[in-house]
Amino acid sequence: MPYNIRKAAVIGSGTMGGGIAALLAGVGVETVLLDIPARDTQPGDPAAKRNAVVADGMKRMQKSRPAQLFSTADLNLIHTGNLDDHLELVADADWIIEVVVERLDIKQNLMAKLAEIIQPQTIVSTNTSGLPIHDIAANLGDDFKRRFLGTHFFNPPRYLRLLEIIPHSQTDPEIVDYLMQYATERLGKGVVICKDKPNFIGNRFMTMSGMQTINEAIDRSLTVEEVDSLTGPLIGRPKTATFRLNDLVGIDVAVHVARNLYPAIPEDPARTVLEHAQTTALFDKLLANEWLGNKSNQGFYKQVKGADGSKEFWSLNLSTLDYEAPSKPRFDSVGKHRKVEDTGERLRLLLNEDDKAAQFLWHHHAFYLAYASHRVPEITETIVNVDNAQKWGFGHELGPFEIWDALGVAETIEPFEAAGYPVADWVKQMVAAGHAAFYQRDANGQVSGFYSPQDAAYLPLAKDSRAYSVNVLRGTGNEVARNAGASILDMGDGVALLEFHSQANAIDTDVLAMTQQALERLDADFDALVIGNDGERFCVGANLFQMMMAVQSDQIDQLEAMIKNGQDVTQMLRYASKPVVTAPHNMALGGGAEFVMSGARSVVHTELYIGLVEVGVGLLPAWGGCKELLRRVINPVMESSPNGDALPHLQKIFEQIALAKVSESAKQAREMGFLTACDRIVMNREHLLGEAKREALHLADGYVPARAGKVWAAGRDAYAAMLLGIEGFREGKYATEHDAVITRKVAYVLSGGAISEPGWVDEQVILDLEREAFMSLVREPKTMERIGHMLQTNKPLRN
Structure with missing residues (x-):
């Protein structure tokens, strides 16, 4: 049966349910969001009273930070109601997702009601994280x-x-395949297929690994801060590390999951890590004190006001339960190897050291890797699913089997087992058969296959035909030119790629030079x-350090030449004889945003945070x-209404620049004017460059280059109106005197130099005004203070 999701329903409007509804609406799916009717209400009561539960859920969704909605316009696709009065709204849904409380009886009763009204093609799924999938539908017919x-x-x-995605024994494989494709392409997800086992893959590993980490910390008398310094970015994991992650998730939630998991896995000998006496006692005290983490403003960390009035995060002493002032943990092994760039190599070196930190990390990884070996094929068919679950669900750079390859599989089996961490037999058999690693690599060093315990052989790694990687492209010898800041690569089919790879992908003289070479090529x-x-960020803007050095060394002329060169390059991109497609993701700030807007078209990832900052x-x-x-923004208004008022639209631009506003999504970027209606938004990050290449090829067929035009300058009166707003902010103490100096310059540029009468001016007029204002500001001592503070702290200074 062909499936096509045009309408969805989410039942349960809590944090997760609301988030799923926001995601579905964000990709254009009409979505019904239902929850229970408000307590002490009856059918016929006013809707506002009767639907209070779902209304509260909608309010939380709209206020959430980070934002769950891509755009407030997505709210138009979400229809709300309650389960008693409006269940018929889901009858024609193509996909119904249940996200209600984790009680089997409640879920079973809901499924029974759904079975009576849904269409023959409706897919029904549960978002449970702990209940057996087969139990939820146990009492229903085979078709359901x-x-x-x-x-x-x-x-x-x-x-x-x-x-x-967790099918049970009777789930139609065609539905599994369809949802995999839909989630990957439409929702931008990384999908792993799990077996119907307790906590599936992600939460099973994080619960067992997380509890073992805390046990090991207590046994080795490590502090909260020491553990978090060792289990975060140092080993390729997020900054939340171990204890900060517990505070974020909620200590009560973490304990609940762990204590429910223990009886659910009687066949798992490693479950003893969930019953560590001292860890259990610690959590009992935290629960009794209601120290639940972020939700109660204290847990393993507590925010306090420092002596200078600044915020400090004091950590819990695991023995005394007192909070202690921040410190900076130091370990010889970490100091020795923390700057090693490759995460796998850094781990290998760290685990070969012998200080307190290295021993802690060695035992943690010995448990983690050995445990992983026993879960395949118990909870999932492949090692790839285990690794991807850790990377996609928890932000790890490497999964356990990838780490094991980096450490050396054969070299670690005996030490692991000698220390009490038994390794699964299939791993020993793999090594005995002469296979040195879990992953197989081709002649270019790219992963091409993975070891399957069931087949006792390597299987080819499934490739996403739409995924595109710069590293893979470079590995196959397609780099055309390179300098310290950027490279040109051949994407094939007549398309070149300009890749930034400077620090934080900042634009410096090397990047500008390579951009010019790319245009020549x-x-x-x-x-x-x-x-x-493929960087973490598309571009954080111009290289501020390079600019500051030019000013401090009295090389103002060279700096102005760089600014003029940057203007020339962005204009060359815009008016190139052949199409230029920009493909930003994550941050595109300052000069990065200007590069994005210089292309003939943009193909962007949905998580685009762009702004002129x-x-x-x-x-x-x-x-x-x-x-x-x-x-x-202004030109289309004045072209369609020559006598129209540009000021409201100009005010929008002015505020965006003056307040350094950054979009919270690609949709919002379009609303702010950084993207046009023709620019495309891609949900799956791995598809971005491939889709950009497709767009470039489409444009290349019969491409007509853009021609330099004119820009509407609103003139003196608009400039005066903006100045009035600036003075109001300054007098109200919302802006400093230097803020006012800067924003007056912004207003002057945007008004076209405060010309006496509004009218059309050449683009070069605005570019010259930009450059003159920039060079004036860069000479200001307070601007140098701001640049220096940003370089030192990565935070803006209000002076």
Whole structure:
């Protein structure tokens, strides 16, 4: 049967349910969100009273930070109601997701009601994280069971990539395949298939690994801060590490999951880590004190006011339960190896040391890796699913089997077992058969296969045909040119790729030089150019350090030449004879935003945080950012209504620049003018460069280059209106005197130099005004203070 999800329903409007509804609406799916009717209400009561539960859920969704909605406009696709009065709203839904309280009887009763009203093609799934999937549908007919499965999202659903799909024995494989494809392409998820076992993959590993970490910390008398310094970015995991993660999740939640898991896995000998006497006693005290983490403002950490009035996070002494002032843990092994760039190599070196930190990490990883070996094929068919679950669900750089390959499988089996961490027999058999690693690599060093315990052989790694990686491209010898800041690569089919790889992908003289070379190569050798990369961020803007050094060494002329060069480069990109497609993701700030707007088209990841933020360092956009927002936002208004009022639209641009506003999504970026209606939004990050290449090829066929036009300058009166607003903020103490100096310059540029009468001016007029204002501001001592503070602290200074 063909499946097509046009309408969805989410039942349960809590944090997770609301987040799933926001995600579905964000990709254009009409969504019904239902919850129980409010207590002490009757049918016929006013809707506002009767639907109070779901209304509260909607309010939480709209206020949540980080934002669950891509755009407030998505609310138009969400329809709410209660289960007693409005269940018929889900009757024609193509996909119903249950996200109610974790009680088997409640879920079973709901499924029985759904079975009576749903259509033959409706897919029904549960978001349970702990109950057996087969039990939830146990009392229903075979046709319902065929269309029923688990879909376990991770919170928050918009941001965490992992989706666990859990079929039971009677689930139709066609539905599993369809949801895998739908979730990957439409929702941007990384999907792993789990067996119907307790806590599936992600939570099973994180519970067992997390509790073992705390046990080991207590046994070795390590502090909360020491453990978190060792189990975060140092070993390729998020900054939340161990104890901060517990505070974030909620200590009560973590304890509940662990204590429910223990009786659910009687066949798992490692479950003893869930009953460590001292850890159990510690958690009992925290629960009794209601120290539950972030939700109660104290847990393993407590925020206090420092002597200078600043916020400090004091950590819990695990023995005395007193909170202690922050310290900076130091270990010889960490100091020796923390700067090793490759995570696998860094781990290998750390675990070969012998100090307190190294011993703690060695035992943690010995448990973690050995435990992983016993869970395949018990909870999932492949080692790939285990690794991906840890990476996509919890932000780990490497999964356990990838770590094990880095450490050396054969070299670690005997030490692990000697220390009391038994390794699964299939791993020993793999090594005995002459296979040195879990993953197989091709001649270019790229992963091509993985070891299957069931087959006792390597199987080819399934490839996503739409995924595109710069590293894979480089590994196959397609790099055309390179300098310290950027590279040009051949994507094939006549498309070149310009990749930034400077620190934080900041734009410096090397990046500008390589961009110019890319344009020259585009003219001579290629049909189209894509600008994108695989970095954590697309681009954080211009290289501030380089600018500050130029000012401090009295090289103002060279700095102005760099600014002029940046303007020339962005204009060359915009007016190139062949199409340039920009492919930003994550952060595109300052100069990065200006590069994004310079292309003929943008293909962007949905998580795009773009903004002209130069005011925060005492400057203004000078590589065409002011000009481009005027062209994109003001020009269409004045072209369609020559006698219209540009000021409200100009005020919007002014506020975006003056307040250094950054979009919270690609949809919001479009609303702010950084993207056009023609630009495309891609949900799956791995598909971004491939989709950008497709767009570039589409544009290349019959491409007509853009021609330089004019920009509407609102003139003196608009400038005066903006100045009035600036003075109001300054007098009200909402802006400092230097804020006012900067934003007056912004207003002057946006008004076209306060010309006497509004009218059309050449783009170069605005570019010249940008450059002149920038060079004036860069000479200001307070601007230098802002730049220096940003470089030292990564935070803006209000001076």
